[in-house]
Amino acid sequence: MGNDAALCGAKKANGEPCRSKAVYRNGRCKFHGGLSTGPKTAEGKAKSALNGLCPKQRHVTAR
Secondary structure (H helix, E strand, O other), X not given: OOOOOOXXXXXXOOOOEOOOOOOOOXXXXXXXXXXXXXXXXXXXXXXXXXXXXXXXXXXXXXX
């Protein structure tokens, strides 16, 4: 039985290829470039700028 899972293949610091099987569309794992690099469009950047600006409700307990 062959293993058809794609491997990352990026070179690790010791020169060996990364053998991670959790590969994203770009062919790399989360350690070698598989994660998001942030918003690209003006709309996405505007939404990102609003994160954390809304005040969070705080639960005030009566003493």
